[in-house]
Amino acid sequence: MSTTPLDAAQEQKSKAPPPRNLALALVVIATAQLMIVLDASIVTIALPEIQTDLGFSDANRQWVVTAYALAFGSLLLLGGRLGDLFGRRRMFVAGVVLFTLASLLGGFAPNEPLLLASRALQGAGAALASPAALALINTTFPAGKERNRAMAVYAAMSGAGAAVGLILGGVLTEVDWRWTFFVNIPIGLFIAFIAPRVLVESDGHDATLDLPGAVLGTGGLFGIVYGLSHAAEPDASWGDLMTLLPLIGGLALLVAFVFAEARAKHPLLPLRILADRNRATSLFTMLLVGAGMFAMFFFIGLFLQQVLGYSPVRAGLSLLPFSIGIGVGAAIASNLLSRVDPRWIAGAGGLLVTAGMLLFTRLDADSTYASGLLPGILVMSFGMAFLFIPLTLTATARISPNDAGAAASALNTAQQIGGAIGIAALSTVFTGAAADKGKELLARVMEQAQSQGLPIPSNPTEQAAAAQAFQQQYGAEIQAFATTQGFWVAAGMIFIGALAAVILLNVKHEELATDGHAAAHVG
Template sequence: MTSTIDVVTEKATTHRKSGSTIALIVIAMAQLMIVLDGTIVNIATPHILTSLHFTQSSVQWVVTSYALAFGSLLLLGGRLGDLFGRRRMFVLGIAVFAIASLIGGIAPTGGLLLAARAIQGAGAALASPAALALINTTFEAGRERNRAMAVYAAMSGAGAAIGMILGGVLTEADWRWTFFINVPIGLAVAILAPRVLVESESGDGRLDVAGAVTGTAGLFGIVYGLSHAGQQGSSWGDLQTLLPLIGGLVVLALFVVVESRASHPLLPLRILSDRTRGVSLLSMLLIGAGMMAMFFFLGLFVQQVLGYSPVKTGFAFLPFSAGVVAAAGLASNLAGRVDPRWLSGFGGLLATTAMVGFAHLSTDSSYALHLLPWIVVMGFGMGFLFIPLTLTATAGVRRDDSGAAASALNTAQQIGGAVGIAALTTVFTHFATQKGTELAAAGKAAIAQAAASGHTPTHGQLAQASHHAALQVQTFGSTHAFWYAAGMMLFATVLVLGLLNVRHTQLAAEEAAVVVA
């Protein structure tokens, strides 16, 4: 009898583990698809510009429209999952994302493509917070959940780099494949999800309409203003930057007032008032800002200064993805034995060191000696940051708040990325302009001196000097942006080391309590 029970128990355990593995693959594929879509289209942008007759200024909206919809609708997406079932919202979001990808791939006009990108962002805003929340309901607290969090964090961290690789490869065939690739993956995830993921109980409350309107409008204004500032360089005084930013901040202040009085708030303020989650969210915002800035400016440096093709540029970031995956695995194994402040603090120091390494690049730098080591260090830093901060940002919340907590974490990352690109583009533009002015004056003086001595430079010599000056300007602006990004990473590191005082034993106890509740 005992042996029969043991066999049945062993089979049940094996079946559960097999089901958990498939569930993890489904969640990981969805998260990877959502994250990489933020960068996969970047490399295809020049081809989209000529194919659909965009202008240089308007083609940026192919990227921005996705970020706008995604960032501004995340809080609403998380709350809808709490109210109507996270698996249901996950499947709906992925289906919307896949259909919008198909529309974007076949779009004959720029207007239809922009609409498809916005709908993609809306689908991602439904699916992404639900994916993170489903980890808490599908996997048991402890080693199993830590492993799932490691995979989720690896997909979040590596997605941008993988997106650049795929973007380069697919664009070589046809830019439309950067959209078509999502369709079979999305449909497979939508079909498998109801079979392997556990549905959460529907919430008892009702939708906070006032909170949804003010929260979405406020985030939209901030993301729009920051995106516009990033596109316009240093023009922070531009009305198209100032008015959305100020309006967004005012509406978000109104959102806080609305949420403090709502019986069923979109974002319960108790989520933000908890010290552990507050520090985690602020740190994740700063980390998101630094990481997106790394991809943006390092991508420009690799292509413009080193002369890499789009495909080669994408593969240049592959070691970053490998570093994130490796470090995420290590961090998940250590999470049950080491306090999160030490894991994330170590990761922050690695990321800060990598940024300082990037800040020492020059026009004579090589990939193997001057970029590759710091790209690997940055990947390891991100892996050690994402795991503990994802755990601390979502642990200890009430079961009916897990979707809201997950959406708050995703929102911090998205807003952080927008802040990083906008703020550091301003830094880049300031120092690039300064260097350009300095080199132009030096060039004029050199030409005048040569002419006075009877040695007028040839057209080829002038072109070569101009090209070298452009590389110096690009490098000077980028390295100063990396110094500021290093400051962001260092500030996040100081925050987690100084204020993230939750212990790993306490974290495990809180997670277990949430499961029992």
């Protein structure tokens, strides 16, 4: 493909001198990304308090988490393209402002509908700001060590955000659950004030917004995330109508989206982005990494509270080593990128995460935090850093400046959709394994009772008492067994991602030291 005058203008703009204070620019981008990612999990520990205060039912309380994921995941492609069209710094600031206002609404929400509306608006703001943040790294930081370090910090925030959210959520809930929303306000105002002064703006370009693509892409992703989220509900299943219809409808809309994008003059997601083997591999691997990471936090959080009996604050603080480990791992991975090709770093990271998952499969009702959980948490933290950083770079390598926002949003979309897939799939595995283990233990108890000539409970009162006693005695064992089965599946997902990265990625480490725009115009 030949370089057009517009491409040349964009390339020239991308070579504009970076701002003097790169450190402050990095603080702004990293803080925004951390705020966006941790908000997916910060309210998780506060859910019981929110439910009691606002009168949520057991069935509806999970929508406090899901409403954010739905809006975030389904609007990411649109958010990335808006940044390409109208300027990424402008969309970054607009997204942060919307996110901050939504947090204010959530903190003062007097009832269930307003709280859910605030969570959806937070997701919409995140969908504008997150892809713009990643794309702004390319326009703000010079190629080479500066950009690699910035990408490392960004990736560390993306990986550690869920753990930080659980920690912060536990601490703030002790004060008042509303502070899980209010904490965003001073941070958001700081970012919105500083960003225009330290970040380089990208040129927007004259093109109409692909409205058919926006409707089809957003609707398709909404259907997929909704269906997967519904499948993970306690009383739902993969065969439920409210699971199947959104999934089938979402897939149909995404197929129509691909055909529409192939014919659109200014597509929401240019298919040339996905045609690049390195980019497609990065997105596929990130999908699987997102599935494993979100599921890990979900199941470890349950294990800490329901098996080890930890309080919310203690459970959150127990994940602090993950945040520390991913920060150390990010620094190591960033330095390696100047000497080692990304495929080997990502492959090593995938193997470390797989090993961490396999360590978790050894958990049982008698496991302790120090010997049972901590080794796996530390191994996984380093592995996640080694995965996130090269994948973030290879997903945006050899990209035209005009497509940087779309590529960044595709990467974030892969991570969010992967998280929904992971939680839904592994929750199904968990539920099935728990039921099977419960039946096995119950049969053993009944056999022992019969052999000892003990009476079998016959009336409802006796049966309820027996069920409660059974749960008290064997509940932790059932929970631990079901958790380990979920981790076996997660380990398989991550291992497939590691193999894909090693076999299919072919970006050389030397290419990451240059902008590589010429490569972006080839093919």
